Amino acid sequence: MNLLNVSKTFPNEASCKRKWTASRDHHGAICSHCGSNAHYWKSDKECYECKICKYGQSLKSNIIRLGSRLPFRYWFIAFHLLTSTKKSFSAKELQRQLGHKYYEPIWTLLHKLRDAEYRLEGVIEFDEGFFSTELQADEKNKPLKRGRGSQKKSKVLVMSESVPVQKNENKKECKKSSNKDKIRKVNHIKIFVINDLKSETINSKVQKHIDKQAEIDSDNSTSYTNLGSPVAQHRPKVIPNELIEKALLWVHIAISNAKRMLLDIFHDIKPEYLQNYLNGFCYKFNRKYFGEVQFERLLVISVAYKNQFRYHVL
Template sequence: MNLLDFYRQYPDESSCEEALRRFRERHDLFCSRCGGLRLSWNPSHRSWTCMDCKHEMTLRSGTVMQGSNLPIRDWFAAMYLLTATRRAISSKEIQRQLGRKRYQPVWEMVHKLRDVMGKRDARYNLHGDVEIDEGFFSTETPEAQKNCPLKRGRGSQRKTSVLVMAESSFPDTPSDKKRSTPKIVGHIKMEVIDDLKASTETPRIKQATDGKANATTDGSSTYASLEKDGAVASHKAVVMDDKKKVGKVLPWVHIAISNAKRSILDTYHDIKAEFLQLYLNEFCYKFNRRYFGFRLFERLELCACTYRAEFKHRIY
């Protein structure tokens, strides 16, 4: 389905409202007040009424669209544009496609969708063999440090630390295709972190895995207590004096970091550190569903109907 097909399928707001109603009713709609499943659709009010507690729910209640004044058709189109390509897509590009004059509402809408992408991915734990390392992404210099001398390396004001984890294992049947690594990748996770201390990373690794994972890391002391603290079932630390060895021991972590940097920084001239996690949410969400094809739009629609965003209105 291309963009023209999308607009043929959803020609106006009423078609989008009807599609949203049918979609929510197919996916276990329940009363937000009492949890009841007996809901009756009221066409004149465009809402459901709970037959048990008489609570009324609108089409947008309990979704990422709740409280938004933008048409549902704009939300659908933004979801389609976000999932139609693997590359990152900017809010300005979506604004142009929607024909919107104001940038701010579109920017907030897209960030809310990225927020719920992260919430959906947080439900899944990594398992099996897991690679773990950190990446350092270029971001804007914080306002308070703009007059300070610019540091170099990972401690630079323009670098934000990200904990990166990837399911990585050897296939049962080796592939004949020429690949950069013989390993295959499953799901990945990326989380912005304040520092590289064990007290910061270990709880996040423990939350991201199923507790039975077999972790492979570099020789950093940050990971020394992963197995002892119960974050993983086993831990293999590989001391790497040669940087070329990193790509062989932790291939998919570094492929993911490289692809995320290229995707994000090729699309945006500069991003604030406070928004980096949202862009990483989008990258990981699409990477983890890279084989979904056009079904990815429907999966994001389910995600948008299931979660409310924590991202709040901001004015710049």
């Protein structure tokens, strides 16, 4: 949505509130008291009342905490700015654009939206990678192990939504590239530093960051033995080393881009800062695909933050 459409569609507080309410109605309210999802809408109090325990929640409660005193229109302008520009927005800039007196609630709003947790959906390519990092202080006097187990390598998990290209896009994509394996495009990615490759460590990340209905493609590493349990399907494949970059194309593109970016900017990375740098990389990478769908996605994440059905709807 461009700026003109945003100002036409959401010209005032009432229009933003209507859209917000419609979106909350659609995704359903969950009672924070008893967990029921059956509610009445009480128009006199402008709140959802639980049919079971009568607990009431306002339009702004039980959602991502965006600075609940701010008008809905501020949230919508923030959705727009975050999803329509490649430029990174500072809280100071947003405060200036909104003409708001106080910095702190705007900072909270922006950070909550940036950190909004969404789960990856659809088909996910999944693999691990290794980043060269400095030795931890307590490792400096120990003998250096070689290869993947080296103390100079930090382990990461890489997950990327791999989406089939639509038919009409497909023709363009085929002309652009002779590589048939590229006929899937990437959507969102996530990268996490992990301390070990134990199955429990990996599964807990999957549970938190991948939708239950998703399907995972990976190699047949023993760390992935139970990967099928938190998701709908896991398709481990025996992939020879020389083919792994093609078979799991987007995770490998993500890893090599992240390494290039980190090497370009930093000479030595302390392992404790690696996750921060990777968050910055993923944030930028994922913004490439921001647009109208992302505006809606941000709205859904916000309205249905604590809703167990939250990420199944787009």
